[in-house]
Amino acid sequence: MLRFRLFLLTFGLILFCGQVIYHQRLRKLKHSSHHHDHASHISMPPYDVRMFGAVGDGETDDTEAFKMAWDIACGTDSGVLLVPYGYTFMIHSIRFTGPCRTGLVFQVDGTIVPPDGPESWPKNYSRRKWLVFYRVDEMSLQGGGLIDGKGHKWWDLPCKPHKGANRTMLRQPCDSPVVIRFLTSNNLIVRGIKISNSPQFHFRFDNCKNVHIESIHITAPALSPNTDGIHIDNTNNVKIYNSVISTGDDCVSIGSRCYDVDIRNITCGPSHGISIGSLGNHNKRACVSNVTVRDSVIKNSNNGVRIKTWQGGSGAKSGVTFQNIHMDNVRKPIIIDQFYLYLSDIQYIGIKGTYDIRSPPMHFACSDAVPCTNITLSEVELLPAKGDVVLDPFCWNVYGELQTLTIPAVSCLLPGTPRSLLEDDFGCVHKM
Ligand SMILES: *[C@@H]1O[C@H](CO)[C@@H](O)[C@H](O)[C@H]1NC(C)=O
Ligand SMILES: *[C@@H]1O[C@H](CO)[C@@H](O)[C@H](O)[C@H]1NC(C)=O
Ligand SMILES: *[C@@H]1O[C@H](CO)[C@@H](O)[C@H](O)[C@H]1NC(C)=O
Ligand SMILES: *[C@@H]1O[C@H](CO)[C@@H](O)[C@H](O)[C@H]1NC(C)=O
Ligand SMILES: *[C@@H]1O[C@H](CO)[C@@H](O)[C@H](O)[C@H]1NC(C)=O
Numbered sequence: 001m002l003r004f005r006l007f008l009l010t011f012g013l014i015l016f017c018g019q020v021i022y023h024q025r026l027r028k029l030k031h032s033s034h035h036h037d038h039a040s041h042i043s044m045p046p047y048d049v050r051m052f053g054a055v056g057d058g059e060t061d062d063t064e065a066f067k068m069a070w071d072i073a074c075g076t077d078s079g080v081l082l083v084p085y086g087y088t089f090m091i092h093s094i095r096f097t098g099p100c101r102t103g104l105v106f107q108v109d110g111t112i113v114p115p116d117g118p119e120s121w122p123k124n125y126s127r128r129k130w131l132v133f134y135r136v137d138e139m140s141l142q143g144g145g146l147i148d149g150k151g152h153k154w155w156d157l158p159c160k161p162h163k164g165a166n167r168t169m170l171r172q173p174c175d176s177p178v179v180i181r182f183l184t185s186n187n188l189i190v191r192g193i194k195i196s197n198s199p200q201f202h203f204r205f206d207n208c209k210n211v212h213i214e215s216i217h218i219t220a221p222a223l224s225p226n227t228d229g230i231h232i233d234n235t236n237n238v239k240i241y242n243s244v245i246s247t248g249d250d251c252v253s254i255g256s257r258c259y260d261v262d263i264r265n266i267t268c269g270p271s272h273g274i275s276i277g278s279l280g281n282h283n284k285r286a287c288v289s290n291v292t293v294r295d296s297v298i299k300n301s302n303n304g305v306r307i308k309t310w311q312g313g314s315g316a317k318s319g320v321t322f323q324n325i326h327m328d329n330v331r332k333p334i335i336i337d338q339f340y341l342y343l344s345d346i347q348y349i350g351i352k353g354t355y356d357i358r359s360p361p362m363h364f365a366c367s368d369a370v371p372c373t374n375i376t377l378s379e380v381e382l383l384p385a386k387g388d389v390v391l392d393p394f395c396w397n398v399y400g401e402l403q404t405l406t407i408p409a410v411s412c413l414l415p416g417t418p419r420s421l422l423e424d425d426f427g428c429v430h431k432m
Contacts, residue, residue, distance in 0.1 A: 056087025117153025375400030
């Protein structure tokens, strides 16, 4: 006990000295130059979670240490919470709450793991979340480390859709934690880190603004249920760049009320592709607009770029562009499944590569009541990965045009625009 206190005291002193030195440097800098009012380029001594008693042996519960480190880092300008390289920290569900001072950095160089599976999950904690960031403004989550969700035991729960078999209709509620959730947070950067084996979605952003995700790596086995890579909902101004995602479900999924989403240079697969959808689920307003996905690769996936909607929603989706996407052995490279939701202005430009001949490579299914309009295709060239072309592209009640010839030929788009349609009828306030 005494040794432990001495240890804390020593670290406390180091911490204190670090602070003093930092503030002296800051003061000097402020005096010496009028041009440098921003302190952000001075590196703060980081708050290493070990200073707060974290052990990092992969078994000891280090949750309290993370909480303390967060409180201190959060309350400091340009504070850095450091998860050091070479250690594995086991932590329970935790909510990192803001607002914090500006310039906070959550630096993950080591490994973070949760308790191992549902049996070890504390009974009194929600089974739907693990690491939650709430009301955080301006933070970077970065580093070369790993956040490992250890999902294996969750995926085997009997309530899960059985590995790969008949997944579609059998999604019973079966709570499992999302690895990282950001709620009501703005100005976020997520950079460099690896996330693996989530029990459920790897990342989920709800009600956030200005999210920049860059150079991250997400992996989970192809047959792990519901392990979407990145899911966003009611979130806008999102950039996802230069990342590699392979999971058992959607690579990126975009839910209701998202707009201004830019996705570039990502490699997906195995996965279920990039999907905009399950919009309108639970009677929600589904409006989505200005989404671009470009310069990306989708391989060994059952869908490529997909727009899906469910019955019962309302709203509209417009201004979606898929451009320069390479498909490699994708079962349904281009797919729209729409029910009653107004879909318009969807562009497919430069979608090339190979598909699995079990399904048509292009599938546009819109409803009788509400057609899809202004769908344009240009430079779409999709060849069978192996075997012969057997199925023609499928269209149902979809209006649009080909700007170039496509491979395979698409002859089922309806010309023009149905006269009865006016976007305003669908109750969306468009930003565009
Ligand atoms: C759950 O129980 C543990 C041990 O009794 C306690 O330390 C913890 O604060 C509880 N957590 C919640 C969210 O109630
Ligand atoms: C999948 O499950 C649904 C709903 O339980 C059932 O109606 C359908 O026949 C199943 N399909 C297969 C291929 O097993
Ligand atoms: C695309 O992303 C990969 C990482 O997946 C990166 O290595 C490559 O440099 C990026 N390309 C461009 C043009 O940024
Ligand atoms: C679409 O979103 C991008 C960011 O991804 C933004 O720069 C652009 O201004 C938006 N366009 C419109 C018309 O709002
Ligand atoms: C069709 O959609 C494109 C963008 O995908 C847009 O530029 C164009 O204005 C739309 N045309 C009509 C008639 O709305």
